[in-house]
Amino acid sequence: MLSNATLFLARRYLRARRSFVSVITIISILGVALGVLAMIVIGSVMKGFEGEFRKTLIGSEPHILLHPEGSKPVDVKATAGLLAKVRQQPEVLAACTYIRSVMFAEHGHGQSAMSVLGLPEDGAKFYMAKIARHKLEGSLDLVPGGLVCPDYLTAEINAHPGDTLSVYASSNVTSAVNRFHAASDEQDETKRHAAYKEIKLHPMDARLLGATKTESAGPSGYCSLETAQQIFGLGTQVNGVLIELKQPGEVKAVIKRFEEAGLVPAGWSHSLWTDEGEARLAAMGNERAMMNIVLLIIFVVAAFSVMNTTITVTTQKRREIGVLTALGSRQSQIVGIFVSQAAFVGIVGTLIGLVFSGLVLHFRNEIRMGIAVVNGGSTDVDSGMFLATIPAQIEPWFIVVTCLGSVILCLLAALPPAWLAARVDPAVALRD
Template sequence: MIRPFELFVGLRYTRARKRSHFISIISLISILGITLGITALITTLSVMNGFGKELRGRILGVISHVTVTETTGQLHDWRATAERIRDPRVTGRAPYIAGQGMVTRGKSVSGVMVRGILPSEEMQVSEFGSRLIEGKLDALKPGEFGVVIGSALAWKLDLSVGSPVSLVIPQALVTPAGLMPRFKRFTVVGIFKMDMYEYDSGLVLMHLDDAARLYQMGDEVSGLRLKLDNLDAAPAVADELATGLGPNYLARDWTREHGNFFRALKIEKTVMFVILLLIVTVAMFNVVSTLVVVVTEKRADIAILRTLGASPRSIMGIFLAHGSVVGVAGTLVGTLCGVLLALNVEPIVHGIERLFSTSFIAADVYFISELPSDLHWSDVLLVSGCSLVLGLLSALYPAWRASKVQPAEALRYE
């Protein structure tokens, strides 16, 4: 016999009897409800983690961890400023010139952000060098007016390496005919694909010297981009640089530029956890109703056990064990299914998309055109722990009612 006595009797009550098939069906439904709830919860949290990780990686592959500039909005001597930055956490430095413009080819027009870069320095702070699908970043030569564009922009304007393209900038040029917008003809020397539609369709790279001539910057740049060995240290590094460089300098980290976005993502994950946890809670109500029915059916058995010397605490332990079996079974199966699904979300989604020839996430609507998943074991432990606690709480009331059954009243009509 299984020890302790309460666990042995509680496990016997979980087995189906001829007259208790209905109770067994309700128990099975309860287990399935808990399983589905936990599976959905673990999978959703993993997908939310995957989105956050993927977005952060792709965004920080384009923007800098820390940006240094002067209060005037421009940096006069970026080389001297770079020499003054001796923080060991800074692993890369690159100047840039930022501007706006419109890319035109024939009747097609597209607004873009223009970034002037030094190719050799830019590779230290971004992933453009490894993300080119055509051409090379080193093909940006000063005075040759070449540009590297995103894959979506190239598709939109039907451009390829070697294609000419015109860039119109929002600066006026005085002519005998009046004010005219300034424009310059460039040649496409490379095409990158960052797998983020925002950048693939709206970012143009050119050499720093060409951007300085185009925007009439002279020897100045817009700022200095820094890459850190630990991106989570960006706020602290930015504060230290702003203090160390002097009052004429500004240091801005990535959390200030995109912090609201990632905070919103974290809040959304918390809200999704609470909402999906309600599914598990609803399944636990089925456990409560099942145990209440079991207690009603087992009143005679409870009375016999009491007459044989079982205490109210033992009776309560029997039905706590019986109720916990449902919660534990649902939690274990749900956790296993959730982990397996979370680890295989991407191939499953790709298979469904190929089967039905459709796309669930359109690249021109969402930041990411894939469904990433990043399983955190801390989330699995949190979900499983909450489910086990809810399962124990759901068994308390029926077990308490069972402990209050009076033997004389229960056996009066037997």
């Protein structure tokens, strides 16, 4: 019965004298709702951006590259034993030899450079399958004598699938520059001119097979292992072994186990997919942590609005509190009245924030287009763009923690003024 009286008084204090719900209660509810809305929407979107960036790295970079220290080439036969051992590991999806180096490409009057990954026929099938979603035009089938290039390079040299490119290794350029300097130092004019004539880049022709999107697939090009060996003059040599994992997120644990098991040969080192974007991933994690701190501050501000409501009500109802105390109400019952009021504000505000956060996340791209229209921008979004839509990763546990945290903060915010109100001397309260 006493609990019913506590809830009755809590509902009564939420109402204004001339309206069903007081203005100050509405403001408190909206404050809590906005805090929940901001926490869920911003947290989900930032987690989505981090997830998309991670997917891009996993989907475009080799998971593990095993290679001799100093990137010295090795004979392809020397990798046969290592490949056999690696392919037997349960974490490994596929493995093959590879060549990775830098080359220059020319077409017409255009020239540009790119990193090239050369893969054998069996390795090209599974690796290019994961690059398929980044294809812009042409084909990704790595036939001998063909190249798949990033779109930044095709744009710089004005090339399209089917065009013939002149390609040569970056080492050819280095050698040509060294020979040019040597020729320039030659004192005899006849010998100098003869030396200049001997300087050649020795390009080879390669057909452009297709193009990938640089912004999502990265700046690397692809070709068959045979073509890479011809371009870089490696004969039957390769740079090492490429490994794709079933669970790329566990790459550090996997490589550690490989090293402990002695699978990585002595004098060899490794490169992981996380090496390319680890700094950026760490930065995004720090950004998300800082944003959570900012959102927590917003939550605290919303809790202060609940505290303000409780202080206002306890001040207005000071005489009634004195009467209740004089009639024998315990302090816990007085506190319960105002904590119940805060619970109502917290629960209703949290539910409103939860509903509107779901709507905002569902219509986030339409909202972006609306903002673009208001700001005079274009609503046309290229579907081929990386992150053409706003990503969002909704985690149930995060939503549950946010909602519980919101209600708990409201209850904690109401406790100090409620406790002070319950300690009022009834004689003083009735006299005021």
